Amino acid sequence: MIQAMSTYTMGVYKIPAEVTDHIHAMMARFWWGQDEAKRKGIWVLGTLKVFNDALLGRQSWRHISNPDSLLNKVLSAKYYKGKSFLKTNLGVGGNFSWRSIWPSKGLLKEGIIWRIGNGSSVDIWDDPWVDNGTSRFIASPVSDEVSHVSDLIDHNARE
Incomplete structure (x- = not known):
């Protein structure tokens, strides 16, 4: 009880x-x-x-x-x-x-870890979205040109 x-x-x-x-x-x-x-x-x-x-x-x-x-x-x-x-x-x-x-x-x-989908909700620099065995975050320097995973996707070619 x-x-x-x-x-x-x-x-x-x-x-x-x-x-x-x-x-x-x-x-x-x-x-x-x-x-x-x-x-x-x-x-x-x-x-x-x-x-x-x-x-x-x-x-x-x-x-x-x-x-x-x-x-x-x-x-x-x-x-x-x-x-x-x-x-x-x-x-x-x-x-x-x-x-x-x-x-x-x-x-x-x-x-x-994020499932990407169209990538519009996933922040490249702050969200865990990659799995390289040691980390789930991007380790490269922050770029102002891209902020979300959707900025990296070619939506026409779906790549």
């Missing part, structure tokens, strides 16, 4: 480390018991802090993948109007939910 309650909460809020440590200890005591003769079985418990970060990362992914959702529209209007969620600043005075979800976008930035 305690894990179900904490799972819902961890999907929306960043739980303080002291609280996750306490919950983890209670769950371990339940599964392992105090008396070796009465142990309830073997159970592998992951850290709740990592689980909390993963659930908040899922919320961040929802902001990117469902731009028309009601939650995304509300948060966008309040915190990052006219910007991409990945390029937002935390700002001052955000509510606890926003301050919890915002840092998890770092998890996404570590692993995402």
